[in-house]
Amino acid sequence: MSPHVNSAAAVVAAFLVFAAHLYFPANGHLNSATTPLLGVLSDLTVSSFPFCPLTVSSTTTDHQYGCKYNPLCDDFPPDFPPPDTPAVSVFCVDPNGCCDFTTVQAAVDAIPNHSRKRNVVWINKGIYFEKVTIPASKPNITFQGQGFDLTAIAWNDTAKSANGTFYSASVSIFATGFVAKNISFINVAPIPRPGAVDAQAVAIRINGDQAAFWGCGFFGAQDTLHDDRGRHYFKECFIQGSIDFIFGDARSLYENCRLISIADPVPSGQRSITGSVTAHARVSENDNTGYSFVNCSIGGTGWIWLGRAWRPYSRVVFAYTSMSDIIASEGWNDWNDPSRDQTVFYGEYKCTGEGANLAKRVPYAQKLSDVQVLPYLNTSFIDGDQWLQPYCDALISA
Ligand SMILES: *[C@@H]1O[C@H](CO)[C@@H](O)[C@H](O)[C@H]1NC(C)=O
Ligand SMILES: *[C@@H]1O[C@H](CO)[C@@H](O)[C@H](O)[C@H]1NC(C)=O
Ligand SMILES: *[C@@H]1O[C@H](CO)[C@@H](O)[C@H](O)[C@H]1NC(C)=O
Ligand SMILES: *[C@@H]1O[C@H](CO)[C@@H](O)[C@H](O)[C@H]1NC(C)=O
Ligand SMILES: *[C@@H]1O[C@H](CO)[C@@H](O)[C@H](O)[C@H]1NC(C)=O
Ligand SMILES: *[C@@H]1O[C@H](CO)[C@@H](O)[C@H](O)[C@H]1NC(C)=O
Ligand SMILES: *[C@@H]1O[C@H](CO)[C@@H](O)[C@H](O)[C@H]1NC(C)=O
Numbered sequence: 001m002s003p004h005v006n007s008a009a010a011v012v013a014a015f016l017v018f019a020a021h022l023y024f025p026a027n028g029h030l031n032s033a034t035t036p037l038l039g040v041l042s043d044l045t046v047s048s049f050p051f052c053p054l055t056v057s058s059t060t061t062d063h064q065y066g067c068k069y070n071p072l073c074d075d076f077p078p079d080f081p082p083p084d085t086p087a088v089s090v091f092c093v094d095p096n097g098c099c100d101f102t103t104v105q106a107a108v109d110a111i112p113n114h115s116r117k118r119n120v121v122w123i124n125k126g127i128y129f130e131k132v133t134i135p136a137s138k139p140n141i142t143f144q145g146q147g148f149d150l151t152a153i154a155w156n157d158t159a160k161s162a163n164g165t166f167y168s169a170s171v172s173i174f175a176t177g178f179v180a181k182n183i184s185f186i187n188v189a190p191i192p193r194p195g196a197v198d199a200q201a202v203a204i205r206i207n208g209d210q211a212a213f214w215g216c217g218f219f220g221a222q223d224t225l226h227d228d229r230g231r232h233y234f235k236e237c238f239i240q241g242s243i244d245f246i247f248g249d250a251r252s253l254y255e256n257c258r259l260i261s262i263a264d265p266v267p268s269g270q271r272s273i274t275g276s277v278t279a280h281a282r283v284s285e286n287d288n289t290g291y292s293f294v295n296c297s298i299g300g301t302g303w304i305w306l307g308r309a310w311r312p313y314s315r316v317v318f319a320y321t322s323m324s325d326i327i328a329s330e331g332w333n334d335w336n337d338p339s340r341d342q343t344v345f346y347g348e349y350k351c352t353g354e355g356a357n358l359a360k361r362v363p364y365a366q367k368l369s370d371v372q373v374l375p376y377l378n379t380s381f382i383d384g385d386q387w388l389q390p391y392c393d394a395l396i397s398a
Pocket of ligand 3: 117140177390391
Protein backbone atom coordinates (compact mmCIF):
# COMPACT_ATOMS: atom_id res chain seq x y z
CA MET A 1 0.00 0.00 0.00
CA SER A 2 1.03 3.56 -0.41
CA PRO A 3 3.35 5.09 2.16
CA HIS A 4 0.98 8.07 2.17
CA VAL A 5 -1.54 6.07 4.15
CA ASN A 6 -0.39 7.32 7.45
CA SER A 7 -2.06 5.51 10.30
CA ALA A 8 -2.21 2.02 11.63
CA ALA A 9 -5.96 1.88 11.18
CA ALA A 10 -5.58 2.99 7.59
CA VAL A 11 -3.24 0.13 6.95
CA VAL A 12 -5.61 -2.31 8.60
CA ALA A 13 -8.46 -0.97 6.55
CA ALA A 14 -6.47 -0.93 3.37
CA PHE A 15 -5.70 -4.59 3.87
CA LEU A 16 -9.33 -5.31 4.47
CA VAL A 17 -10.25 -3.88 1.11
CA PHE A 18 -7.17 -5.32 -0.49
CA ALA A 19 -8.14 -8.72 0.82
CA ALA A 20 -11.72 -8.27 -0.26
CA HIS A 21 -10.64 -7.32 -3.73
CA LEU A 22 -8.35 -10.28 -3.94
CA TYR A 23 -10.90 -12.68 -2.60
CA PHE A 24 -13.66 -11.56 -4.82
CA PRO A 25 -13.45 -13.07 -7.34
CA ALA A 26 -10.01 -14.70 -7.05
CA ASN A 27 -9.31 -16.00 -3.55
CA GLY A 28 -6.12 -17.92 -4.26
CA HIS A 29 -3.83 -15.09 -3.21
CA LEU A 30 -5.18 -15.06 0.30
CA ASN A 31 -3.40 -18.27 1.11
CA SER A 32 -0.08 -16.50 0.95
CA ALA A 33 -1.02 -14.19 3.79
CA THR A 34 1.81 -11.88 4.66
CA THR A 35 0.27 -10.08 7.58
CA PRO A 36 -1.67 -11.28 10.60
CA LEU A 37 -4.75 -9.39 9.54
CA LEU A 38 -4.66 -10.84 6.08
CA GLY A 39 -4.36 -14.22 7.75
CA VAL A 40 -7.39 -13.56 9.87
CA LEU A 41 -9.39 -12.44 6.87
CA SER A 42 -8.26 -15.46 4.97
CA ASP A 43 -9.71 -17.66 7.70
CA LEU A 44 -12.91 -15.68 7.64
CA THR A 45 -13.44 -15.94 3.94
CA VAL A 46 -12.66 -19.62 3.50
CA SER A 47 -15.63 -21.70 4.47
CA SER A 48 -13.96 -24.97 5.33
CA PHE A 49 -16.97 -27.10 6.23
CA PRO A 50 -20.23 -27.79 4.51
CA PHE A 51 -23.10 -25.90 6.09
CA CYS A 52 -24.86 -27.76 8.80
CA PRO A 53 -27.44 -25.29 10.11
CA LEU A 54 -28.43 -25.74 13.71
CA THR A 55 -31.98 -25.52 14.80
CA VAL A 56 -32.88 -23.83 18.02
CA SER A 57 -35.67 -25.54 19.89
CA SER A 58 -38.65 -23.43 20.77
CA THR A 59 -38.58 -24.42 24.43
CA THR A 60 -34.87 -24.11 25.17
CA THR A 61 -32.05 -22.15 23.63
CA ASP A 62 -29.82 -25.22 23.38
CA HIS A 63 -28.50 -25.83 19.94
CA GLN A 64 -29.83 -28.99 18.39
CA TYR A 65 -27.62 -30.36 15.69
CA GLY A 66 -29.80 -30.86 12.64
CA CYS A 67 -27.32 -33.04 10.82
CA LYS A 68 -23.77 -34.09 11.41
CA TYR A 69 -21.49 -32.59 14.01
CA ASN A 70 -20.06 -29.21 12.97
CA PRO A 71 -16.82 -28.55 14.88
CA LEU A 72 -16.88 -24.90 13.76
CA CYS A 73 -19.70 -24.42 16.24
CA ASP A 74 -17.80 -25.68 19.27
CA ASP A 75 -16.88 -22.15 20.33
CA PHE A 76 -20.32 -20.76 19.60
CA PRO A 77 -22.08 -19.54 22.76
CA PRO A 78 -24.55 -22.31 23.64
CA ASP A 79 -27.16 -19.96 25.09
CA PHE A 80 -27.21 -17.64 22.10
CA PRO A 81 -29.35 -16.06 20.78
CA PRO A 82 -31.13 -15.13 24.01
CA PRO A 83 -34.90 -15.50 24.25
CA ASP A 84 -37.10 -12.67 23.02
CA THR A 85 -38.14 -9.99 25.45
CA PRO A 86 -41.10 -7.63 24.99
CA ALA A 87 -38.67 -4.96 23.76
CA VAL A 88 -35.98 -6.87 21.87
CA SER A 89 -35.63 -9.88 19.58
CA VAL A 90 -32.27 -11.21 18.44
CA PHE A 91 -31.77 -12.77 15.01
CA CYS A 92 -28.50 -14.65 14.85
CA VAL A 93 -26.41 -14.92 11.68
CA ASP A 94 -23.39 -17.18 11.38
CA PRO A 95 -21.79 -18.14 8.08
CA ASN A 96 -21.01 -21.65 9.27
CA GLY A 97 -24.54 -22.45 10.29
CA CYS A 98 -24.02 -22.28 14.05
CA CYS A 99 -27.30 -20.42 14.57
CA ASP A 100 -30.53 -19.65 12.76
CA PHE A 101 -29.40 -17.76 9.64
CA THR A 102 -26.41 -17.98 7.34
CA THR A 103 -27.08 -14.74 5.45
CA VAL A 104 -27.91 -11.28 6.70
CA GLN A 105 -30.77 -10.86 4.25
CA ALA A 106 -32.41 -14.08 5.45
CA ALA A 107 -32.42 -12.68 8.99
CA VAL A 108 -33.82 -9.34 7.81
CA ASP A 109 -36.53 -11.18 5.86
CA ALA A 110 -37.56 -13.02 9.02
CA ILE A 111 -38.12 -9.83 10.98
CA PRO A 112 -41.83 -9.00 11.11
CA ASN A 113 -43.04 -5.94 9.22
CA HIS A 114 -43.87 -2.92 11.38
CA SER A 115 -42.55 -4.60 14.52
CA ARG A 116 -42.75 -2.43 17.64
CA LYS A 117 -39.57 -3.97 19.01
CA ARG A 118 -35.93 -3.36 18.36
CA ASN A 119 -34.83 -6.32 16.28
CA VAL A 120 -31.12 -7.01 16.66
CA VAL A 121 -29.43 -8.88 13.84
CA TRP A 122 -26.35 -10.31 15.53
CA ILE A 123 -23.80 -11.08 12.84
CA ASN A 124 -20.85 -13.31 13.61
CA LYS A 125 -17.43 -12.64 12.19
CA GLY A 126 -17.08 -13.23 8.48
CA ILE A 127 -17.39 -11.51 5.16
CA TYR A 128 -20.93 -11.87 3.86
CA PHE A 129 -21.00 -11.61 0.07
CA GLU A 130 -24.56 -10.52 -0.48
CA LYS A 131 -26.64 -7.52 -1.37
CA VAL A 132 -28.83 -6.54 1.58
CA THR A 133 -31.94 -4.36 1.67
CA ILE A 134 -33.91 -3.23 4.69
CA PRO A 135 -37.34 -2.13 3.44
CA ALA A 136 -39.17 0.84 4.93
CA SER A 137 -41.60 -1.59 6.59
CA LYS A 138 -38.88 -2.76 9.04
CA PRO A 139 -37.97 0.05 11.45
CA ASN A 140 -35.64 -0.17 14.44
CA ILE A 141 -33.25 -2.85 13.25
CA THR A 142 -29.74 -3.11 14.70
CA PHE A 143 -26.84 -4.80 12.91
CA GLN A 144 -24.39 -5.92 15.60
CA GLY A 145 -21.04 -7.07 14.18
CA GLN A 146 -17.94 -8.31 15.98
CA GLY A 147 -15.61 -5.52 14.85
CA PHE A 148 -15.26 -3.48 11.69
CA ASP A 149 -12.28 -5.63 10.71
CA LEU A 150 -14.04 -8.91 11.52
CA THR A 151 -17.59 -8.63 10.23
CA ALA A 152 -18.40 -7.17 6.83
CA ILE A 153 -21.11 -7.18 4.20
CA ALA A 154 -19.73 -6.85 0.69
CA TRP A 155 -21.06 -6.82 -2.84
CA ASN A 156 -19.76 -5.54 -6.15
CA ASP A 157 -22.49 -3.77 -8.08
CA THR A 158 -21.64 -0.61 -10.00
CA ALA A 159 -23.78 2.12 -11.52
CA LYS A 160 -23.48 0.15 -14.73
CA SER A 161 -24.45 -3.28 -13.38
CA ALA A 162 -27.25 -1.90 -11.17
CA ASN A 163 -28.72 0.58 -13.67
CA GLY A 164 -27.73 3.63 -11.65
CA THR A 165 -25.48 4.70 -8.79
CA PHE A 166 -28.41 4.74 -6.34
CA TYR A 167 -29.04 1.04 -6.89
CA SER A 168 -25.41 -0.06 -6.68
CA ALA A 169 -25.25 -0.15 -2.87
CA SER A 170 -24.14 -3.36 -1.19
CA VAL A 171 -26.50 -2.49 1.68
CA SER A 172 -29.57 -0.25 1.34
CA ILE A 173 -31.51 1.05 4.33
CA PHE A 174 -34.98 2.44 3.70
CA ALA A 175 -36.27 2.02 7.26
CA THR A 176 -36.26 4.43 10.20
CA GLY A 177 -34.21 3.81 13.32
CA PHE A 178 -31.45 1.67 11.85
CA VAL A 179 -28.38 1.14 14.02
CA ALA A 180 -25.10 -0.57 13.14
CA LYS A 181 -22.25 -1.37 15.48
CA ASN A 182 -18.81 -2.81 14.77
CA ILE A 183 -19.46 -3.90 11.21
CA SER A 184 -18.18 -2.89 7.78
CA PHE A 185 -20.03 -2.15 4.57
CA ILE A 186 -17.98 -2.72 1.46
CA ASN A 187 -18.31 -2.40 -2.26
CA VAL A 188 -15.59 -4.53 -3.86
CA ALA A 189 -16.19 -3.51 -7.47
CA PRO A 190 -12.88 -2.80 -9.19
CA ILE A 191 -11.53 0.64 -8.41
CA PRO A 192 -12.41 2.72 -11.47
CA ARG A 193 -9.60 3.97 -13.65
CA PRO A 194 -9.62 7.66 -14.52
CA GLY A 195 -12.33 8.37 -17.06
CA ALA A 196 -14.22 5.15 -16.38
CA VAL A 197 -17.95 5.56 -17.00
CA ASP A 198 -20.69 4.26 -14.71
CA ALA A 199 -18.12 2.82 -12.32
CA GLN A 200 -19.59 4.41 -9.19
CA ALA A 201 -19.98 1.69 -6.59
CA VAL A 202 -21.83 2.47 -3.36
CA ALA A 203 -21.13 0.49 -0.18
CA ILE A 204 -24.22 1.67 1.71
CA ARG A 205 -27.24 3.83 0.99
CA ILE A 206 -28.92 5.30 4.05
CA ASN A 207 -32.33 6.55 3.02
CA GLY A 208 -34.14 6.14 6.36
CA ASP A 209 -34.36 8.76 9.12
CA GLN A 210 -32.69 8.40 12.54
CA ALA A 211 -29.82 6.05 11.74
CA ALA A 212 -26.73 5.64 13.91
CA PHE A 213 -23.39 3.95 13.29
CA TRP A 214 -20.83 3.13 15.97
CA GLY A 215 -17.39 1.73 15.15
CA CYS A 216 -18.33 0.92 11.58
CA GLY A 217 -16.29 0.78 8.38
CA PHE A 218 -17.35 1.99 4.95
CA PHE A 219 -15.10 0.88 2.11
CA GLY A 220 -15.24 1.71 -1.55
CA ALA A 221 -13.77 4.11 -4.05
CA GLN A 222 -16.10 6.43 -5.95
CA ASP A 223 -19.36 7.16 -4.04
CA THR A 224 -18.73 4.90 -1.03
CA LEU A 225 -21.26 6.26 1.46
CA HIS A 226 -24.58 7.39 0.09
CA ASP A 227 -25.66 9.50 3.04
CA ASP A 228 -28.91 10.05 1.24
CA ARG A 229 -31.79 11.29 3.40
CA GLY A 230 -32.73 11.74 7.04
CA ARG A 231 -30.83 12.45 10.25
CA HIS A 232 -27.78 10.26 10.80
CA TYR A 233 -25.04 9.87 13.36
CA PHE A 234 -21.60 8.35 12.79
CA LYS A 235 -19.21 7.85 15.68
CA GLU A 236 -15.70 6.42 15.51
CA CYS A 237 -16.23 5.18 11.99
CA PHE A 238 -13.73 4.55 9.23
CA ILE A 239 -14.68 5.80 5.79
CA GLN A 240 -12.64 5.07 2.69
CA GLY A 241 -13.19 6.38 -0.81
CA SER A 242 -11.92 8.53 -3.62
CA ILE A 243 -14.41 10.71 -5.48
CA ASP A 244 -17.45 12.13 -3.64
CA PHE A 245 -17.06 9.39 -1.12
CA ILE A 246 -19.68 10.80 1.23
CA PHE A 247 -22.59 12.11 -0.82
CA GLY A 248 -26.30 12.82 -0.63
CA ASP A 249 -28.75 15.16 1.06
CA ALA A 250 -28.86 13.89 4.63
CA ARG A 251 -28.33 15.87 7.84
CA SER A 252 -25.47 14.05 9.51
CA LEU A 253 -22.98 14.40 12.30
CA TYR A 254 -19.66 12.58 12.00
CA GLU A 255 -17.75 12.45 15.28
CA ASN A 256 -14.23 11.08 15.79
CA CYS A 257 -14.24 9.46 12.36
CA ARG A 258 -11.29 8.66 10.11
CA LEU A 259 -11.68 9.58 6.48
CA ILE A 260 -9.19 7.88 4.20
CA SER A 261 -8.78 8.87 0.59
CA ILE A 262 -7.60 6.30 -1.94
CA ALA A 263 -7.80 8.86 -4.76
CA ASP A 264 -5.01 8.63 -7.32
CA PRO A 265 -1.78 10.01 -5.91
CA VAL A 266 -0.46 13.07 -7.72
CA PRO A 267 3.25 13.61 -8.34
CA SER A 268 4.64 16.29 -6.08
CA GLY A 269 4.40 19.67 -7.69
CA GLN A 270 1.46 18.60 -9.83
CA ARG A 271 -1.86 19.96 -8.72
CA SER A 272 -4.61 18.10 -10.53
CA ILE A 273 -7.64 17.14 -8.49
CA THR A 274 -8.20 13.40 -8.08
CA GLY A 275 -11.08 13.26 -5.63
CA SER A 276 -13.44 14.88 -3.15
CA VAL A 277 -14.43 13.88 0.36
CA THR A 278 -18.01 15.11 0.12
CA ALA A 279 -20.66 15.98 -2.44
CA HIS A 280 -23.57 17.32 -0.43
CA ALA A 281 -26.83 17.90 -2.26
CA ARG A 282 -28.90 20.45 -0.32
CA VAL A 283 -31.28 21.93 -2.85
CA SER A 284 -32.85 24.89 -1.11
CA GLU A 285 -32.14 27.52 1.45
CA ASN A 286 -35.11 26.22 3.44
CA ASP A 287 -33.67 22.74 3.88
CA ASN A 288 -31.77 22.03 7.07
CA THR A 289 -29.62 19.25 5.64
CA GLY A 290 -25.83 19.23 5.76
CA TYR A 291 -22.81 17.27 6.89
CA SER A 292 -20.87 18.21 10.01
CA PHE A 293 -17.52 16.59 10.80
CA VAL A 294 -16.23 17.10 14.32
CA ASN A 295 -12.89 15.82 15.63
CA CYS A 296 -12.29 13.70 12.53
CA SER A 297 -9.10 13.11 10.56
CA ILE A 298 -8.47 13.07 6.85
CA GLY A 299 -5.54 11.16 5.36
CA GLY A 300 -4.59 8.85 2.53
CA THR A 301 -3.64 9.67 -1.03
CA GLY A 302 -4.57 12.10 -3.79
CA TRP A 303 -5.12 15.83 -4.14
CA ILE A 304 -8.71 16.24 -3.13
CA TRP A 305 -11.37 18.76 -2.23
CA LEU A 306 -13.16 18.76 1.11
CA GLY A 307 -16.37 19.05 -0.83
CA ARG A 308 -18.00 19.98 -4.06
CA ALA A 309 -21.46 21.38 -4.63
CA TRP A 310 -23.55 18.57 -6.06
CA ARG A 311 -26.57 20.85 -5.60
CA PRO A 312 -26.64 24.66 -5.20
CA TYR A 313 -27.15 24.84 -1.41
CA SER A 314 -24.59 22.19 -0.52
CA ARG A 315 -23.67 22.53 3.19
CA VAL A 316 -20.62 21.02 4.89
CA VAL A 317 -18.67 21.95 8.03
CA PHE A 318 -15.37 20.59 9.30
CA ALA A 319 -14.49 21.41 12.92
CA TYR A 320 -11.51 20.32 15.01
CA THR A 321 -10.48 18.01 12.17
CA SER A 322 -6.91 17.15 11.21
CA MET A 323 -6.22 17.31 7.50
CA SER A 324 -3.12 15.92 5.85
CA ASP A 325 -1.42 17.54 2.86
CA ILE A 326 -3.74 15.75 0.42
CA ILE A 327 -6.35 18.51 0.79
CA ALA A 328 -6.20 20.84 -2.21
CA SER A 329 -5.31 24.34 -1.05
CA GLU A 330 -8.50 25.82 -2.57
CA GLY A 331 -10.47 23.40 -0.37
CA TRP A 332 -13.82 23.40 -2.10
CA ASN A 333 -15.42 23.37 -5.54
CA ASP A 334 -18.64 24.80 -6.94
CA TRP A 335 -19.24 21.99 -9.49
CA ASN A 336 -18.21 24.41 -12.23
CA ASP A 337 -21.23 26.59 -11.54
CA PRO A 338 -20.12 29.99 -10.22
CA SER A 339 -23.69 30.86 -9.20
CA ARG A 340 -23.31 28.25 -6.47
CA ASP A 341 -20.56 30.33 -4.88
CA GLN A 342 -23.38 32.51 -3.50
CA THR A 343 -25.49 29.68 -2.11
CA VAL A 344 -23.23 26.95 -0.72
CA PHE A 345 -22.26 26.88 2.96
CA TYR A 346 -18.75 25.55 3.43
CA GLY A 347 -17.30 26.18 6.89
CA GLU A 348 -14.12 25.28 8.72
CA TYR A 349 -13.35 25.76 12.38
CA LYS A 350 -10.13 25.10 14.27
CA CYS A 351 -8.89 22.38 11.97
CA THR A 352 -5.26 21.35 12.04
CA GLY A 353 -2.62 19.88 9.76
CA GLU A 354 -1.10 20.90 6.45
CA GLY A 355 -4.41 20.55 4.63
CA ALA A 356 -6.16 22.98 6.96
CA ASN A 357 -4.36 26.11 5.83
CA LEU A 358 -7.09 28.60 4.91
CA ALA A 359 -4.83 31.05 3.08
CA LYS A 360 -5.62 29.84 -0.45
CA ARG A 361 -9.20 28.72 0.02
CA VAL A 362 -11.89 29.66 -2.51
CA PRO A 363 -13.53 33.00 -1.60
CA TYR A 364 -16.78 31.34 -0.56
CA ALA A 365 -15.09 29.11 2.03
CA GLN A 366 -15.92 30.39 5.51
CA LYS A 367 -13.73 30.49 8.55
CA LEU A 368 -16.48 30.06 11.12
CA SER A 369 -16.61 32.13 14.27
CA ASP A 370 -17.08 30.63 17.73
CA VAL A 371 -20.78 31.48 17.48
CA GLN A 372 -21.35 30.39 13.88
CA VAL A 373 -19.95 26.93 14.55
CA LEU A 374 -22.11 26.17 17.60
CA PRO A 375 -25.06 24.52 15.79
CA TYR A 376 -22.69 22.06 14.15
CA LEU A 377 -20.70 20.81 17.12
CA ASN A 378 -22.92 18.32 18.89
CA THR A 379 -25.82 15.94 18.40
CA SER A 380 -28.31 18.82 18.55
CA PHE A 381 -27.40 19.33 14.87
CA ILE A 382 -29.31 16.12 14.11
CA ASP A 383 -31.99 16.62 16.82
CA GLY A 384 -30.22 13.94 18.81
CA ASP A 385 -32.20 14.71 21.94
CA GLN A 386 -35.36 13.60 20.11
CA TRP A 387 -34.14 10.18 19.01
CA LEU A 388 -30.50 9.29 19.56
CA GLN A 389 -30.47 8.83 23.34
CA PRO A 390 -33.38 6.35 23.45
CA TYR A 391 -31.61 4.30 20.82
CA CYS A 392 -28.44 4.23 22.87
CA ASP A 393 -30.42 3.05 25.89
CA ALA A 394 -32.15 0.37 23.84
CA LEU A 395 -28.79 -0.80 22.56
CA ILE A 396 -27.26 -1.08 25.96
CA SER A 397 -30.21 -3.06 27.28
CA ALA A 398 -29.94 -5.34 24.24
C1 LIG B 1 -19.05 -9.26 -9.34
O1 LIG B 1 -18.25 -10.41 -9.09
C2 LIG B 1 -18.71 -11.56 -9.78
C3 LIG B 1 -17.89 -12.74 -9.31
O2 LIG B 1 -16.56 -12.56 -9.58
C4 LIG B 1 -18.58 -11.31 -11.29
O3 LIG B 1 -19.07 -12.43 -11.99
C5 LIG B 1 -19.40 -10.08 -11.64
O4 LIG B 1 -19.21 -9.77 -13.00
C6 LIG B 1 -18.99 -8.90 -10.79
N1 LIG B 1 -19.88 -7.81 -11.06
C7 LIG B 1 -19.46 -6.63 -11.44
C8 LIG B 1 -20.51 -5.62 -11.68
O5 LIG B 1 -18.28 -6.38 -11.61
C1 LIG C 1 -43.39 -8.02 4.91
O1 LIG C 1 -44.14 -7.43 3.88
C2 LIG C 1 -43.73 -7.85 2.59
C3 LIG C 1 -44.44 -7.00 1.56
O2 LIG C 1 -45.77 -6.90 1.88
C4 LIG C 1 -44.01 -9.33 2.43
O3 LIG C 1 -43.60 -9.78 1.16
C5 LIG C 1 -43.20 -10.08 3.50
O4 LIG C 1 -43.50 -11.45 3.44
C6 LIG C 1 -43.51 -9.55 4.88
N1 LIG C 1 -42.55 -10.14 5.79
C7 LIG C 1 -42.87 -10.70 6.94
C8 LIG C 1 -41.78 -11.32 7.73
O5 LIG C 1 -44.02 -10.70 7.34
C1 LIG D 1 -38.44 2.62 17.31
O1 LIG D 1 -37.73 2.83 18.51
C2 LIG D 1 -37.98 4.09 19.09
C3 LIG D 1 -37.02 4.28 20.25
O2 LIG D 1 -36.98 3.13 21.04
C4 LIG D 1 -39.43 4.17 19.49
O3 LIG D 1 -39.71 5.43 20.06
C5 LIG D 1 -40.28 3.97 18.25
O4 LIG D 1 -41.64 3.92 18.61
C6 LIG D 1 -39.92 2.68 17.55
N1 LIG D 1 -40.61 2.65 16.28
C7 LIG D 1 -41.47 1.72 15.96
C8 LIG D 1 -42.13 1.85 14.64
O5 LIG D 1 -41.68 0.78 16.67
C1 LIG E 1 -16.91 -2.76 19.29
O1 LIG E 1 -15.73 -3.52 19.32
C2 LIG E 1 -14.79 -3.02 20.26
C3 LIG E 1 -13.51 -3.78 20.07
O2 LIG E 1 -13.76 -5.15 19.99
C4 LIG E 1 -15.39 -3.19 21.67
O3 LIG E 1 -14.48 -2.70 22.62
C5 LIG E 1 -16.66 -2.37 21.73
O4 LIG E 1 -17.29 -2.58 22.96
C6 LIG E 1 -17.61 -2.76 20.62
N1 LIG E 1 -18.66 -1.76 20.60
C7 LIG E 1 -19.88 -2.00 20.18
C8 LIG E 1 -20.79 -0.85 20.23
O5 LIG E 1 -20.23 -3.10 19.78
C1 LIG F 1 -31.07 -2.85 -16.14
O1 LIG F 1 -31.80 -2.42 -17.28
C2 LIG F 1 -31.74 -3.36 -18.35
C3 LIG F 1 -32.39 -2.75 -19.56
O2 LIG F 1 -33.57 -2.10 -19.18
C4 LIG F 1 -32.40 -4.67 -17.90
O3 LIG F 1 -32.32 -5.63 -18.92
C5 LIG F 1 -31.69 -5.19 -16.67
O4 LIG F 1 -32.35 -6.33 -16.17
C6 LIG F 1 -31.64 -4.13 -15.57
N1 LIG F 1 -30.77 -4.61 -14.51
C7 LIG F 1 -31.09 -4.46 -13.23
C8 LIG F 1 -30.07 -4.97 -12.24
O5 LIG F 1 -32.12 -3.94 -12.83
C1 LIG G 1 -11.23 12.94 19.15
O1 LIG G 1 -11.00 11.75 18.40
C2 LIG G 1 -9.94 10.97 18.93
C3 LIG G 1 -9.69 9.85 17.95
O2 LIG G 1 -10.85 9.20 17.62
C4 LIG G 1 -10.33 10.48 20.32
O3 LIG G 1 -9.29 9.71 20.86
C5 LIG G 1 -10.62 11.68 21.21
O4 LIG G 1 -11.10 11.25 22.45
C6 LIG G 1 -11.66 12.59 20.55
N1 LIG G 1 -11.83 13.80 21.31
C7 LIG G 1 -13.00 14.18 21.76
C8 LIG G 1 -13.01 15.47 22.49
O5 LIG G 1 -14.01 13.53 21.57
C1 LIG H 1 -25.23 21.48 21.82
O1 LIG H 1 -24.75 22.80 21.71
C2 LIG H 1 -25.77 23.79 21.85
C3 LIG H 1 -25.14 25.12 21.54
O2 LIG H 1 -23.97 25.31 22.30
C4 LIG H 1 -26.34 23.71 23.25
O3 LIG H 1 -27.37 24.67 23.41
C5 LIG H 1 -26.91 22.32 23.47
O4 LIG H 1 -27.33 22.18 24.79
C6 LIG H 1 -25.85 21.24 23.17
N1 LIG H 1 -26.54 19.97 23.16
C7 LIG H 1 -26.00 18.88 23.67
C8 LIG H 1 -26.79 17.61 23.50
O5 LIG H 1 -24.93 18.87 24.26
